[in-house]
Amino acid sequence: MTIRPLDPVQALERMMLIRAYEETLIDLHGRGRAAGTCTSVGQEAPAVGVVSALTADDLILTNHRSAGHLLARGADPGRMLAEVMGKQDGYCGGKSGSLHISAKELGVVLTSTIVGGELALATGVGLSRTMLSKPGLNQPGIVACFFGDGAATEGRFQESLNLAAVWKLPILYVCENNQWQAFVHRKETMLADGISGQAAALGVESAVVDGNDPLAVFDAASSAIDTIRRTGKPFLLEAMTYRLRGHFEPDDQGYVDKAELAHWRDRDPILCLRARLEREGRLTADGVAAIEARVRAAMEAATAFADASPYPGLDALTTDVYA
């Protein structure tokens, strides 16, 4: 299967849309219009890089920092905002809020905010991919499971990789190692420099990639997915990146080392890609302005849509409990 190459300008636009979405949400929260959220600011590159390497048949599981994954998959920012604001036209009818948005139509099966919950369910989704793949279809979809370095300190991480390896489940485990686990720095909770080192012991192939470079992530994810499709076995991709904002809005990041933050701000994935494309002559200042205008218009439309959407009727309180 040949994956179409990632157009870097389109990747930049998608990353800018994700950033704009998060900024809109922060603003809405500041004005009391939406609950606080865990944003994905700074982590746009793994979202766009990995999701662009998936096909429409592939399924996604993710965690509380899921907006980037959903938008990279083509989610409508208006329905996302409506969901976060608890409105009827949100992806989950307003019942999920920002932390658990799932969208079956986009192949986003369940977003867990129980840290590690997505790792526990991913094996089952991988199992159904394997069991239900149609005979003659030589490329059954794979499952991409996004989780953080904090989740990797939970036992479910080992349990999940172990079972996926033993049962040969087609799962791309994507650890977004953003250095933070809520208010605790990764270095306080693990001695290793990353989590990929654990994979080999469980019989899982792995790779580490610069998680602030969407093109590098795309290449690494494409080759990992290719391996999964060829071998039917799981693969762990660790994207080294950084959480540029606090854990949960609002958060003044008073606990973050200033030098560390400055170091990673210089490596902001959007600014870096933009500078690179300008340097290479693939993007002009006008081109950037045009993208900015499109993104702004998209977010204005999204906000208007979410504003106009009604709250669910109170009977929704007890619907969808049972199938």
Add this chain to the structure above:
Amino acid sequence: MTTMTVNDAISVALAEEMRLDPTVMIFGEGVATKRHDLLAEFGAARVRNTPLAEGIIAGTAAGAAATGLRPVVDLLFAPFLCYAMDEIVNSAGKLRYISGGQFKFPMVVLAMTGAGWGVGAQHNHNVESWFVHSPGLKIVMPSTPADFKGLMKSAIRDDNPVLVFADIALGYSAGEVPEDADAIPLGKAAVRREGRDVTLVSYAKTVGTCMAAADTLAAAGIDAEVIDLRSLKPLDEDAILRSVAKTGRLVVVHEASRLCGVGAEIAALVAEKAFTSLRAPVLRLTGPDAPAPASFPLEQAFVPQADAVVAAVRSLVAEPATV
């Protein structure tokens, strides 16, 4: 009619449902080893041994159920559900609601529970009410082989997570099972014995205790009605209320401890909806608020006994009538 044990009835139900529906599968620690008939008939893809990791077993079931399979998982002894609680309660039970009805979770969790094997507190704990208290789940706890077969079949066909607790002491008890019997609907109690003077409500092995007590009471001229709940959620409120309306007296008997147990719910239900038909206080006979002992005589004393049921009923019938 065939005579079979509860354990056989569970296996027969599994085999029949696996024959009917290729998406039904079973996995758990030693499942493929112990249920070799199923392995022989359905193969290693649908009958699987798992690692010793209840969390990932239950999570895998939830993920598989969300994406098209109908898994049955055997978690062995009920106390081990503590390891799988997150996946059962937070994922399987909640994700349909959180996703606004996008996903369903047709899965069955099997576990053994209750006194009878002298296995002690970490293998014997009646935890059913924990799960009754959790939204999105269904709980069955039958007492006869025919009910185990019929309710297992319904549990497998149900589009929601269903926990089936098998009372250890009943595993090798035999009973008649109609060959052509089909599924027994969840949420329907069985009247095991009709009576006019007092209602005994129970489930699992204490149904037998109530039947024995009813025999003794009959010899003394007291006519007890025995109701076997079979499923705790949904609860057959009508069966309870109908019987109490007739008898005016109620004793609830179960082995799980009293505080916030199923008996508390039934007592409250009757107080709310059948208060005026009561001729005496509602009584509960339950296991103590203590871990289950391993010592045989202590373990027997843990379980409400027939003579205690008889004494409780006598105390009620001796009460002066209020109407």
